[in-house]
Amino acid sequence: MGNSESRGVTHAQASAFLLREDEYLILAHASPDGDTIGATYALCLGLRALGKRAYVSCSDPIPERYSHLVLPEIPAFEPRVIVSADIADTQLLGTANSVYADNVALCIDHHPSNTLYAKQVLLVPTASSTCEIVAELLKELGVEISTEIADCIYTGMATDTGCFRYSNTSAKTLRLAADMIERGAHAAAINKRLFETVSRQRLAVEMLALQTLEFYLDARVALIVISRDMRAKTGAAETDMEGFASLPVRVEGVLVGVVIREKEGGVYKLSVRTNNGVNASAICAHFGGGGHVAAAGCKITGTLAEVKTAIINAAEKAL
Amino acid sequence: MGNSESRGVTHAQASAFLLREDEYLILAHASPDGDTIGATYALCLGLRALGKRAYVSCSDPIPERYSHLVLPEIPAFEPRVIVSADIADTQLLGTANSVYADNVALCIDHHPSNTLYAKQVLLVPTASSTCEIVAELLKELGVEISTEIADCIYTGMATDTGCFRYSNTSAKTLRLAADMIERGAHAAAINKRLFETVSRQRLAVEMLALQTLEFYLDARVALIVISRDMRAKTGAAETDMEGFASLPVRVEGVLVGVVIREKEGGVYKLSVRTNNGVNASAICAHFGGGGHVAAAGCKITGTLAEVKTAIINAAEKAL
Numbered sequence: 001m002g003n004s005e006s007r008g009v010t011h012a013q014a015s016a017f018l019l020r021e022d023e024y025l026i027l028a029h030a031s032p033d034g035d036t037i038g039a040t041y042a043l044c045l046g047l048r049a050l051g052k053r054a055y056v057s058c059s060d061p062i063p064e065r066y067s068h069l070v071l072p073e074i075p076a077f078e079p080r081v082i083v084s085a086d087i088a089d090t091q092l093l094g095t096a097n098s099v100y101a102d103n104v105a106l107c108i109d110h111h112p113s114n115t116l117y118a119k120q121v122l123l124v125p126t127a128s129s130t131c132e133i134v135a136e137l138l139k140e141l142g143v144e145i146s147t148e149i150a151d152c153i154y155t156g157m158a159t160d161t162g163c164f165r166y167s168n169t170s171a172k173t174l175r176l177a178a179d180m181i182e183r184g185a186h187a188a189a190i191n192k193r194l195f196e197t198v199s200r201q202r203l204a205v206e207m208l209a210l211q212t213l214e215f216y217l218d219a220r221v222a223l224i225v226i227s228r229d230m231r232a233k234t235g236a237a238e239t240d241m242e243g244f245a246s247l248p249v250r251v252e253g254v255l256v257g258v259v260i261r262e263k264e265g266g267v268y269k270l271s272v273r274t275n276n277g278v279n280a281s282a283i284c285a286h287f288g289g290g291g292h293v294a295a296a297g298c299k300i301t302g303t304l305a306e307v308k309t310a311i312i313n314a315a316e317k318a319l
Numbered sequence: 320m321g322n323s324e325s326r327g328v329t330h331a332q333a334s335a336f337l338l339r340e341d342e343y344l345i346l347a348h349a350s351p352d353g354d355t356i357g358a359t360y361a362l363c364l365g366l367r368a369l370g371k372r373a374y375v376s377c378s379d380p381i382p383e384r385y386s387h388l389v390l391p392e393i394p395a396f397e398p399r400v401i402v403s404a405d406i407a408d409t410q411l412l413g414t415a416n417s418v419y420a421d422n423v424a425l426c427i428d429h430h431p432s433n434t435l436y437a438k439q440v441l442l443v444p445t446a447s448s449t450c451e452i453v454a455e456l457l458k459e460l461g462v463e464i465s466t467e468i469a470d471c472i473y474t475g476m477a478t479d480t481g482c483f484r485y486s487n488t489s490a491k492t493l494r495l496a497a498d499m500i501e502r503g504a505h506a507a508a509i510n511k512r513l514f515e516t517v518s519r520q521r522l523a524v525e526m527l528a529l530q531t532l533e534f535y536l537d538a539r540v541a542l543i544v545i546s547r548d549m550r551a552k553t554g555a556a557e558t559d560m561e562g563f564a565s566l567p568v569r570v571e572g573v574l575v576g577v578v579i580r581e582k583e584g585g586v587y588k589l590s591v592r593t594n595n596g597v598n599a600s601a602i603c604a605h606f607g608g609g610g611h612v613a614a615a616g617c618k619i620t621g622t623l624a625e626v627k628t629a630i631i632n633a634a635e636k637a638l
Binding site (some may be wrong): 011162163165167168169170171172173174175179180181182187188192195196197198199200203206207210211213215221246250251252310 | 483484486493496497500506510511515517529533566572594
């Protein structure tokens with residue numbers, strides 16, 4: 001691991017670097033979200049518009065909800081330069097792409113936790129999303145923002161800001177989103193797809209999960225349990241399970257919200273979300289987990305009653 | 320009712336009119352939402368900043384969730400001019416303010432269904448919110464946007480665009496929201512308050528309501544019923560009932576989503592939301608109601624079974 005000064009590059013330096021070569025492989029992180037998909041696709045389309053050959057690789061399949069972003073197939077080639085986007089750590093490359101861990105020439109990212117694994121890092125921790133950084137980079141590269149690129153950038157920005165709801169949304173973020181709408185981004189359709197449409201299975205499993213909502217420690221801690229049985233009963237797919245983590249912490253007065261998901265063999269996966277600066281990462285550290293101040297995760301093995309007691313005790317210490 | 324040509328005024332004309340007098344009563348609509356509160360408060364603060372006397376009146380109390388918007392009390396006076404904001408029809412003045420129905424000098428609104436009841440109407444149907452119109456009007460009036468005004472405008476814009484999610488969000492909308500953030504609007508805190516925090520009562524009543532979810536016409540129509548009993552059982556306040564209207568239409572494949580709320584004396588209040596351009600306003604017009612293409616409302620009297628049959632038949636005609 002180098003230090004940020006030796007590896008950090010500016011938009012102009014990253015742009016000069018990208019103009020130099022002609023063949024690029026761009027890596028998205030495993031379990032891909034809208035930001036890594038939008039950023040890699042936008043960069044790829046931009047480099048192609050400049051006459052270069054480029055393609056995107058992800059260790060996992062692209063979820064159906066991002067199928068509005070399309071990257072035309074091109075004939076196979078052996079890329080000379082590897083770029084990663086929105087990947088803070090080589091562990092996030094996933095199984096298939098882990099072979100590239102030591103050979104990333106340029107990493108474009110907004111995560112403050114970036115481990116600086118790449119030879120050059122365009123890291124902008126104040127950016128709401130990696131797509132916000134890529135948009136500026138494309139401008140620097142002289143790429144005209146097409147409707148397709150605008151859709152990619154908008155998708156990543158909307159994903160990482162909760163559709164401009166979270167505190168990472170700056171005036172600059174909103175103006176860039178406005179630019180993307182003017183370049184033809186299908187904002188309303190994308191928002192509907194990402195933030196409104198729910199499957200019947202999702203609604204059904206949410207109803208079952210909400211029935212398990214319990215409050216502890218003067219209702220400062222709220223728990224929801226999602227059993228394997230609930231998924232079986234409702235036919236909910238893994239993609240129907242997204243976004244549950246933030247449910248209990250949304251309840252008025254709750255400081256620590258926990259979603260306990262039953263996995264196989266007595267293992268429970270816990271998602272902890274907090275308000276008012278309570279340290280979710282510290283709570284999860286008791287069980288070998290971690291994350292950010294407001295959002296963290298861990299795994300605990302035991303009976304459901306044991307798991308509940310353990311997490312409530314850990315939460316009490318953090319309050 | 321006159322026609323729009325004789326009553327319609329431009330921002331400049333409305334501004335000139337507002338500069339002429341010195342004492343204003345500004346009316347918000349009954350069951351006030353973020354847009355009517357934000358628009359009336361912002362205009363009131365703006366007129367006061369110009370040295371005029373102004374106050375806001377609403378037939379109903381301002382809900383707790385908008386308590387971040389504050390309008391300092393001033394000594395009572397008999398206002399000379401009455402202005403309304405975000406009020407499409409005099410019926411929406413509510414009981415207490417209905418006395419002003421024939422004396423509104425200027426109405427500022429964005430609803431295409433505005434009945435042109437006022438002597439002058441600043442109507443901008445392309446604006447996402449009345450707050451968007453008021454922001455431009457304040458600029459025309461030469462009012463400096465204070466942090467307090469920015470909070471008001473931002474609140475109204477966020478309310479009516481579902482935090483910039485809906486199709487009424489234009490590039491212009493996002494740029495104006497960016498301006499408000501630069502003027503000090505507490506966007507993240509407002510968003511959390513409006514779009515994330517839910518009361519325990521709200522969650523409880525939502526669970527009961529979701530259990531009534533029914534699908535008709537090949538699952539293109541979805542209905543939810545909220546009985547008076549549900550509110551009584553859960554202790555949900557009126558403010559806990561907001562936002563239900565959009566629930567059924569979010570389900571994948573649904574084109575017409577209806578929330579049927581039981582009122583007193585066999586009266587049901589219906590909120591109709593649609594996807595893919597199905598005309599909600601036309602559906603509600605069958606029952607003397609109206610609204611926008613994607614969002615409309617009406618009242619039907621009868622048994623619950625009769626109400627369901629009536630709205631399903633009306634929806635079928637619109638599909």
